[in-house]
Amino acid sequence: MTTSTALLRFLPPHGKDELHIGLTSGHSTFVYRVNPEDDKPGTPIPVRYRKEAISRGCEIVGMEEDDEGGETLPDRHQLIIAAIEAIVQADQAEAFDASGRPLIKAVKDQVGFNVSKREYDAAWVDFEASLDDAGGADA
Known part of the structure; x- marks a missing residue:
């Protein structure tokens, strides 16, 4: 029997950007919709948190679409x-x-969540x- 040590990426429950998971052993972690360490969807979490994450409504990245009939929500970048x-x-x-660029504060107010300078610059x-x-398509 082989055991996988790969960390699955989990998403917090629908409507939440993050979820704190605390175990009775004293261990704790956070599950983020967008991982602040690598800006990828979901958070890789060790095996010890998986059962609690699932019981709290977390989903595994890549499997969340099955519940929604394939409908996907726009990601932070698109928003x-x-x-x-x-x-x-x-x-x-x-x-x-x-310089003619929208102020980052205006973008934050428009989108409804905090936007880092890096996220703003990439967007x-x-x-x-x-x-x-669009300009090339009209020509």
Whole structure:
């Protein structure tokens, strides 16, 4: 019999961005929707937490779609891009910095969750690329 030591990635229950799991042994961990260490969906958790994670409503990354009939929710990156697009379309001067980019505070307010500078910069690059792609499609 072989035992896998690979860490499965778990997602917190629907509607939560994180979940604290504390065991009676005194061990504890967090399950994040987007892992802050590698920005990938879910959190790899050791075997000792799996039973508790599942009993608390966590799902295994890659298996969560089966319950929803294949419907997927937009990820953080896509939500940030959509917020940038909404701010640009609203065209309110106080929402932009001197270079013409939306203020990160405006993006945070629009999207409804905290956005790091790194997340914002990556979304801005993809937003600008989508403008280039749209411009090329019209030509």
